[in-house]
Amino acid sequence: MELGYYDGQFRDINEKVIPIDERGHQFGDGVYEFIRVYKGTPLALSQHLDRLERSAKALLIELPFSRTDLEKIIEEGIQKSTLEEADIYMQVTRGISPRNHLFPDTKAELSMTIRHPRQMPDEAYEKGISTLLLEDERWANCYIKSLNLLPNILAKQAAASKGCKEAILVKDGYITEGSSSNVFVIKDQILYTTPATKQILCGITRTNVLACAKEEGIQVREQHMTIDFIKQADEAFVTSTSIGILPIARIDEQHLSSTRPIIDKLTNAYQIFREQQVHIQS
Ligand SMILES: Cc1ncc(COP(=O)(O)O)c(C=O)c1O
Known part of the structure; x- marks a missing residue:
């Protein structure tokens, strides 16, 4: 089953969850990662999370979860989805706040999708x-x-x-x-x-x-x-x-x-x- 994740919860993939003041939506103010799951295991997970940390740091975004918690969320998502082969997109944005170019005081937000993999023929x-x-x-x-x-x-x-x-x-x-x-x-x-x-x-x-x-x-x-x-x-x-x-x-x-x-x-x-x-x- 394909899944979404936002605001700390796994959700139906089609649920509309992003608030209008989400800075990812307003400014593209965030970073992302794409991870491929093979046989239930996310390939090169530590390399992807290292890069996510580097990208967030470069944009002065504080990740909303520790490395261990991120790993747990990904693992939980894969298990809940029951997909052995999957595409995982993760986005971390600077959070939700009324539109203003200046950084808000709000916490960063994590969103994620877990879907069947797209395959080149x-x-x-x-x-x-x-x-x-x-x-x-x-x-x-x-x-x-x-x-x-x-x-x-x-x-x-x-x-x-x-x-x-x-x-x-x-x-x-x-x-x-x-x-x-x-x-x-x-x-x-x-x-x-x-x-x-x-x-x-x-x-x-x-x-x-x-x-x-x-x-x-x-x-x-x-x-x-x-x-x-x-x-x-x-x-x-x-x-x-x-x-x-x-x-x-x-x-x-x-x-x-x-x-x-x-x-x-x-x-x-x-x-x-x-x-x-x-x-x-x-
Ligand atoms: C601009 C760009 N370069 C390179 C890559 C390849 O990166 P990776 O091998 O980590 O998927 C991507 C992947 O999305 C990309 O968007």
């Missing part, structure tokens, strides 16, 4: 996806997983309107990341990805895929990449918690090879990593 992994290069119009603090996603939404929509599954964002001539993913390129057996500066969200999947690559003996370089560089890739892919490793078949009009030996190797390694993690955590 197998075909997308087999064939790879089409992507569109677009100007990165976001702010200077993209390392914060903030609720403000307007440029990301607009980019994803623009990509979709051209039949593409992801927008690859470009700032000052260099690739930053996808609208909801991190970008990787393979050239001459070396794996490249954009360095985790303030210009990108340092994906949990990115971190874990890089660790898998190192384990597999693949040389890794965190380096800024030009448009020409990515278009001349031997292989390229995007990563995120929801999609895992998803190959890129096309960047604008440039088709990439459909033979993907390093992506295949990494996909295998990441699958094993995921299964091990879920086994260890459960």
Whole structure:
């Protein structure tokens, strides 16, 4: 059963619960996390909660629950939902207060949804996806997983309107990341990805895929990449918690090879990593 959570209680997923003065609604004044549940276990939970803490701290939001309580709420939600495979979105906002840009004295609010997972079709992994290069119009603090996603939404929509599954964002001539993913390129057996500066969200999947690559003996370089560089890739892919490793078949009009030996190797390694993690955590 899909579930919602707000104001300290689990609720029917369709219940209307957000008050009009909720700052998440009024200003997008908050942070979020997305966690994937496999076999009843939230993958890489501690990495996600670490990032939630970092994001909240960067926006001077005090989390309304301790780490242990957050873990308990997530665990309770998974159990109540009885979903073995699930998508969990958590939002922490600066709370509820009459509209005013200045921070209110109110306590932060946690909301959460636990739903059946959204799944990319197998075909997308087999064939790879089409992507569109677009100007990165976001702010200077993209390392914060903030609720403000307007440029990301607009980019994803623009990509979709051209039949593409992801927008690859470009700032000052260099690739930053996808609208909801991190970008990787393979050239001459070396794996490249954009360095985790303030210009990108340092994906949990990115971190874990890089660790898998190192384990597999693949040389890794965190380096800024030009448009020409990515278009001349031997292989390229995007990563995120929801999609895992998803190959890129096309960047604008440039088709990439459909033979993907390093992506295949990494996909295998990441699958094993995921299964091990879920086994260890459960
Ligand atoms: C802008 C952006 N970059 C990267 C990612 C990938 O992050 P993660 O691997 O933690 O899901 C996301 C995920 O939502 C994202 O929105």
